Amino acid sequence: MEELISLLGHRVRLVDLTHRLGPSPSEPVPPWLEAQTHEEGAEVWEGMFGIPRGALPGGRGFAGEMLHRLSTHAGTHVDAPWHYAPTAGGAPAATIDRVPLSWCVGDLVVVDVSDLPTGHLIGRDEVVERLAGIAPDLQAGAVVAFYTGAERLWGDEKFWETGCGLGREAVLALLERGVRTIGTDAWSLDRPYPLIGAEWQQRRDPAALWPAHFAGIEQPYLQIEKLANLTAVPAIGATILAFPIKVECGSGAWTRAVALVAEPGER
Structure with a gap:
């Protein structure tokens, strides 16, 4: 869905980045x-x-x-630091009703990683290299969203098995640059859960278990998962609004994420 509005004297295009919240084969526990x-x-x-x-x-x-039976992590939603662990950066982790609203709005940077195969673990160097070609002057407070291509399978049960994910060092590389919110069109910012589970049976490596999520133990940050329509916004130049519902003491909450894209001549 796209609409044009005037905002603070500028014409902007609204791009809906949110999936409908309801029964879907893409949800292992559908609402x-x-x-x-x-x-x-x-x-x-x-x-x-x-x-x-x-x-x-x-x-x-x-x-x-x-x-x-509606999970706070169903549909397009925001993960609070409390989702990852009870502490973040050595302090009590914030629940979704206590996250700073300033973390839920910012310059949107879309990183296309759809060329990477499902299950690929994105490392620090890959993030740094791709950002250098898109947003070399990435500002603190920017929201970085990864387009894995998983969105193309929304509505299919294979959705949650699709896409690549970030490793611990990749997440920390973003947080070190002042990013406080990271998004993805996939089911999770980590690699697909069925793949993580299968690898555990073979390797028994604790470091391979949800490294993107557990990086939040070291520094607090938000995730926006299951974003839609990232291909409808430019790599840079848009603003994202993704305020979560204020679920009391929640680990996450649903959001109506929207991108504001300036019309030509309005930037």
């Missing part, structure tokens, strides 16, 4: 959405207040939804 129809909404008011259907416009009440 269950129970819809309440307008007719059922009328029954609610009659049961609660004795208001007959005939008193309502068209005999209908309000539509609604109940979401059951």
Whole structure:
């Protein structure tokens, strides 16, 4: 979805970076959405207040939804430092309701790594090299998002098995430059979980277990996972807004991530 609006005197294009939140084969534990129809909404008011259907416009009440078995990590969402561990940088890790809002907005830098094979572990040198060709003057506070190509399989059960992921050193290289939020179009900023699980059975190497997530024990940072439409925004020049829902003491929360792209002549 794209729209044009005027913002602070500038024309910008809005690019929706968010997947719909609902049942999907791409979610190993899919949400269950129970819809309440307008007719059922009328029954609610009659049961609660004795208001007959005939008193309502068209005999209908309000539509609604109940979401059951809904993980805070379903759909496009933000991971809080608390998700990775109880401490971050030697201090108590922030839950999603306590993360700085300033970390959820910033200059968006999109790094295309879709040429790398599924399961590839992105290292420090690869991140530094690719950023040098896109944003050599990367500013502190920028949000760096990796396009792995996994998004193309959204809606397919193979989605969570697809894409490359960041290693510990790659994450720390970004944090050292003042990045506080890292995104991906894949199911996780780490390599696919089924691959990590299979490798554990063979190698039993603790260092290979979710190195991107556990890098957050050393320095706090946010992840935005399952981003959409990263190919619809330029590598640099856009602004991202990805404010999470304020789930009390949550390890993560859903977001309606949006990119603001300046129209030609507006930068």
